[in-house]
Amino acid sequence: MYTFEFHKPGSLDEAAAALAAEPEAKLIAGGQTLVPTLRQRLASPAALIDLAAIPGLNIIEQRDARLSIGAMARYAQIITSPLVRKLVPALAQLVEGIGDPLVRNRGTIGGSLCNSDPAADLPAAALALNATLHTNRRSIAAEDFFVDLFETALQPGEILTRIDITPPRRAGYAKFRNPASRYAVVGVFVADTVDGIRVAVTGAGPKVFRQHDFEAALTQQYDPAVLEDIAVSADGLNSDLHASAEYRANLVNVMARRAVNASL
Ligand SMILES: Cc1cc2nc3c(=O)[nH]c(=O)nc-3n(C[C@H](O)[C@H](O)[C@H](O)COP(=O)(O)OP(=O)(O)OC[C@H]3O[C@@H](n4cnc5c(N)ncnc54)[C@H](O)[C@@H]3O)c2cc1C
The missing domain is CATH 3.30.390.50 (CO dehydrogenase flavoprotein, C-terminal domain)
Structure with a gap:
């Protein structure tokens, strides 16, 4: 590995400030895509900003009639969530089919959506379910979020915080x-x-x-x-x-x- 700074902010504001201070920094969620990318030297950010210690970013809850999933909710958490299984069982089933146990224990819904890998499963769910993606600055319809190969509508300094879904019939x-x-x-x-x-x-x-x-x-x-x-x-x-x-x-x-x- 090469040398880089590592930040573990305790709030969203701290994370945003760390990103603003170091525009070449990368956010890290589950690291399932980012860490192999670093290992292969396909990216070499000056700093990593770990989102794992920010309270509330992994909460799965019902907001009015919508299912709301925090960006840092890990796959294993989604699979075992009674709320996800009740409101959008097809989403739990999709996540069960992602990768292997290691990937499902570490990977997050936010990391997958922000990566916009053309072969990833979750973007299909987000788009079909007409999900709303909330960031630290605004709300983005799934329709507008996935821009191109590994490219999303996120602007520099923007952090995905949660995904809201109206349960389908x-x-x-x-x-x-x-x-x-x-x-x-x-x-x-x-x-x-x-x-x-x-x-x-x-x-x-x-x-x-x-x-x-x-x-x-x-x-x-x-x-x-x-x-x-x-x-x-x-x-x-x-x-x-x-x-x-x-x-x-x-x-x-x-x-x-x-x-x-x-x-x-
Ligand atoms: C062996 C293996 C098998 C896999 N199989 C599958 C599969 O079957 N189906 C599938 O869909 N995926 C698969 N994956 C990918 C896996 O789902 C990854 O976990 C996912 O793509 C990235 O999630 P992560 O939380 O690990 O994100 P990270 O790797 O930490 O981050 C990915 C990218 O998103 C950015 N990011 C992360 N969180 C945020 C945020 N909140 N706001 C803004 N930007 C953010 C990071 O800066 C980075 O650029 C596999 C991966 C591996 C290693």
Whole structure:
């Protein structure tokens, strides 16, 4: 490892001040993505600001009718939360399928969303569930949060604090996972929300996206069979050693039908 400063602020204000004082600093949550990145020298920030000691940042609670999950809530905490299981069971099921026990004990919902990895599972849930992401400065709709490959709408100095979700009437997630890492080769989250049916796809493109033609078909009839004949274009989809763009396009359809089935 190379030399860097390490800060462990006890409040959000202290964390924001530390970030302002050192613009090249990086926030660290569960470290499951950031630490390997440092080890491989893909990043070498002058300072790390650990969010783990900030009280309240990992709380899972109900705020009015919404499920509110603190950015520092770890995956294991989400999986075992009776509130998450009651209000959005599909989210608990999605998180159960992330990585391995080490990753689930350390990784956080905020770290995953802020990383905007194109193969991560949680961005699909956030987008399909029309979540609101709160920072130390403002609220951002999930629709506007994921900007591009590993790029979010967060501005320098901005810290994600919590994610609010209105419980859907029903929801389901299905992914075709990489057998080694369990990242999504393609994952589809389908949610029947107060804002209509929403279908979000991860793993297939440079960032999570909605599949609007599937949403229209499912609005007419909420049945996986209505998706069978809707072809997905391979244009712009990822192509790598795991799967070609054409294979991913087919997987989007298959995973969407499985996700609808899971929600029934
Ligand atoms: C072996 C392995 C398997 C994995 N498998 C999967 C999988 O199947 N599915 C999946 O989705 N993911 C998978 N992951 C990734 C895992 O989910 C990571 O935990 C996650 O991407 C990052 O969360 P973290 O809390 O560890 O964040 P960190 O690594 O600490 O941070 C990630 C990034 O987010 C920023 N950040 C963190 N918190 C905040 C905040 N509150 N505000 C602003 N910025 C913030 C950091 O500065 C950093 O840039 C895997 C990882 C490993 C190592």
